[in-house]
Amino acid sequence: MKNPPSLDQLISALKVLPGVGPKSAQRMAFHLLQRDQAGADRLARALDRALANLTHCERCNTFSETPLCNLCAEPARNQHQLCIVEMPADLLMLEQARCYDGLYFVLMGRLSPIDGIGPKDVNLDKLMVRALDGVVEEVIIATNFTAEGEVTAHMIAELLKDRGLAVSRIARGMPVGGELEYVDSGTLAQALYERRQLG
Known part of the structure; x- marks a missing residue:
């Protein structure tokens, strides 16, 4: 039996995480969909926010939401x-x-x-x-x-x-x-x- 395409895409997306292989990605996907849909929604929103708001500090190159991170601005x-x-x-x-x-x-x-x-x-x-x-x-x-x-x-x-x-x-x-x-x-x-x- 084949997975629905959206489930395969989720499993494939989870495999990009370090140390996550096919079986772990599958377990995570099933857990998020079956046991923790609210957590899955929070994860999706947090990823969207991070991708939209984070950039690199102009001085130290770490992640920051502002041109200078809080350490460089101190x-x-x-x-x-x-x-x-x-x-x-x-x-x-x-x-x-x-x-x-x-x-x-x-x-x-x-x-x-x-x-x-x-x-x-x-x-x-x-x-x-x-x-x-x-x-x-x-x-x-x-x-x-x-x-x-x-x-x-x-x-x-x-x-x-x-x-x-x-x-x-x-x-x-x-x-x-x-x-x-x-x-x-x-x-x-x-x-x-x-x-x-x-x-």
Whole structure:
């Protein structure tokens, strides 16, 4: 028996989520349609609102509903430090650790030549403009300790080393192959405090 086309489309749409395969997508679709239609409606409306209202912050590239996100608009933050992270979830983890009061730049990914993700795909051109604005004095690279995160960190360090900026990398208190989003705040804070100069 074949599913109705609208059910197949829903299942297919749910499979775009990370870690969701065909069986999980099917279970989610059945749950939303049979057990939680109000939740399905909230989800659909929230996605519509997010797609309509969210854009990228002009300075740090994270998601925002305004030209400047609330962190970039906060005058009390240290304007001379710029911490580079891969994803907005990494920025949130650093904020929860309460170990950093500077500003951020969110790459929205990491270099991965195998997957065809190059410098333009992770906003390195926008990062260079931001880092070389004449205000930033130190760039802290806080990409993940995965192979792709290390390649990304190396490329950024090479681009910035000769531009008069202090460039550091968070310390390896982070587990090798680990991602910031999943690390406890104490480990993350220690890694930031023990960052090392690059180059």
